[in-house]
Every structure is written in C-alpha cells, then in structure tokens.
Amino acid sequence: MTTGGFALYGVDRLIADRRAQREALDLVPSTDDVIRDRAELAEQIRALGELVEMAAAYGYDGSRPAAGAREAVQWLYFAYLAAGKEQNGAAMSLGRTATFLDVYLQRDIDSGQLTELAAQELVDDSALKLRIIRFLRTPSTTNSSPATPPE
DSSP, rough: OHHHHHHHHHHHHHHHHHHHHHHHTTTTOOOOHHHHHHHHHHHHHHHHHHHHHHHTTTOOOOTTTOSSSHHHHHOOOOOOHHHHHHHHTOOOOOOHHHHHHHHHHHHHHHHTTOOOHHHHHHHHHHHHHHGGGGGGOOHHHHHHHSOOOOO
C-alpha cells in the first residue's frame, strides 16, 4: 500500500480491491507464486484493518478518502506511522508526497478553506511529526540507520 492510496481512496476501497485480487487468485492453479501472493494480500488486508483501528483511536474515520488537505496530511501520517510499526521502527522513505499533497492543498486554498500560510503550517507540522517518529524506534534500529543523523 502506498501512503497516498490511503488518503485518496480510504481503507474500505483498498480492502475491497485486495479482496477482489485475492478472489481472482482463487481461480488459478496454486503455484508457489500464487500462494505467496495470496498470503501477501491477506497480510495487506489485516494491516489495512489495523490502520482503520488506529485512525479510529484518534477520532478519525480512515475507512473513507480524505475530504481535504488537513485529512490528507493526517491520513498520510497515519499510513507512515503504521508502516513504521510494521517495519519495527526501521527508517524508511516517506516517498514523493509533495505532488500528492499539493493537489489537496491547492484545492483547499482555491476554495478558501485554507490560506497559503495555513497550508504551509500544515506541511511544517507534518514534517515535525515525521521527525518525532524516530523517537518511537528502538535504540538499536535508530543507531544503525543511515537516515538518522547523529545526535
């Protein structure tokens, strides 16, 4: 799952897609690759369910797509946090999210829901949140990561 897919589609649609892929695999003979793909899809469905639970714990409905820039930033953070949890806190790239978020930010600026200053604050706050995640890692993971600068 990409971090942007969560915000764009919501978890319900992503789970439905994974289930459809898994059902399609039920129609083909079982090979090592098919068995591996089924297991991977089952794992993705499980992880997506946990993502909805995490969002709900913070008072958000991650089953649906992000309605605006604020939610898109929050959904992106949830997805990154969940991915970090799945990787036992290992450092990883967030990916190319600037263009993805820009669509939400520009739409909200154009509609008057956000000012440019408020949009910049969302981006800045998001960057701060992402930096804080490194404190959730185990010391051995943090110290061995080339993405983590020395203190």
